[in-house]
Amino acid sequence: MPGDPAREYAAKEHALSFRDVTKTYVRSHLGRTSRFRGIEHLDLDLRPGEIFGLLGLNGSGKTTTIKLALGLLAPTSGSVSIFGHPAGSRSALALMGYLPELPYFYPYLTPREILTFYGRLSGMPHKELEAKTSRSLEKTGIERHTDRRMSDFSKGMLQRVGMAQALLHEPRLLLLDEPVSGLDPLAVAEFRALFSRLNQEGTSLLLSSHSISEVERLCHRAGILVEGRLVKIFEQKDWSKEPGLLETLFVDMIRQNGAE
């Protein structure tokens, strides 16, 4: 269990910062335009060296938040920055690693080939790439399967490869969308240990999850998203008094804010 390293960091820059961010999806079909709320007036600062958990029901805006940070989506209003760099910029992306909820890979490639490809895209020099590929494969426990094609892999194994590619370039900020969903208990424990280790090495983590127990065990703070609004941020001290308290707090917040 981590202490409260977030407070120990004296860095002025936020690892990730949302300033009054609103995202509205606009869809046009046969001349009819419809609008869907993604995120509404989100103000959130992720401290360097912190593990922040995003909790919410399906469709509450967790993935939208992560995509906004990555620049895969552009905010309708407001701004997003990563260590002071605008979201989506090359300098911001170079500092981030991303694990999507369901990592999709090219089925005809092996994990080593996948990592080499992503490493090249990150601009890693050949020697460094070789060393870091081996290290990432080892860290995520797939070093024995490096020559198997991705099409032969189970969901859990794909998730491990997803984690390996996210760690490859040693990012300062990791965005993890449902990182433990579909994993077996052993893999969950290994991932949890890996996240703690990465955090101790100074990596900031934003973790979106349905698994309240994971957030409870790992995170320094947790934010509750209800229908696109960040309704509350809890500190670790708020839930550390008794096991399972975060779940109670979460359910209360959802009820209070009238989620459908």
Add this chain to the structure above:
Amino acid sequence: MPAYFLGHELSTAFALARHTFQEHLRNRSFSVAVLFSGVLLYMSVLMGVLAVDQEVRVLLDFGLSFIELMAFAMAAFGAASGVLREMETKTIYLILSRPVPRAAFLSGRCLGLIGSTGAAVLAMVLVHLSLLWLKGWPGQWSYAAALYGIGLKLIIAVVVGILFSLLSTSTLSALTMTTIVWTLGHFIPEIEFLLPRGAGGPAAVFLQAGAYLLPNLQLLNFRDRLDAPPLAMPGGELFWIAAGYTLFYSTACFGLAYALFRKREF
């Protein structure tokens, strides 16, 4: 600093080109198409037999037309499906969540596809040449000129295919539009011939727009000149014009594709 960014842009484009090349070469349907083409090229011997004393000519014409058609099919399908598939399977998330400029993504896709289709053309050409050699063909430079034209058309097919894949939501519609443009592109001289003779009104506007917007593929059609002795204009200007035209047209299409892709959300 600009040199660094340009270097990064180029290296990521080449990484993506390499990946696209590898992707196609490992694709089973791609290998089957190349194999099928080889077999069909050899089967054209049967057609040659029917042509009696024009056997080599028939083999030459059929072979080059077939190679061009197969190259177009591979390029158009690869271009129409590639970026759309990346979006549908969400593999694009892990690419664009890295410092990959969107122009580098598109140019890498284009280069890789041109490379892989070019490799398929090379394989088919080797089969074709071996067949012609068996039939005692002495060889002629205009064959190389015909291949040059096929190569230039291939570049246009790839860029147009990628542009349509960004304009449409399905591979089928992108492929259909690319094929229509490709077909009409071979009729530009006819369109230009009809323009001053046709009636005015919407038809004339439509034809005029077609003449401006469609690629003039007949300009690149050196295959039709196989037996015309003065193939090249003095000093080989025709080749330069063809190369310049391809560069201009594909750059314009690439620019449009980039404008569409630059602000796209995922």
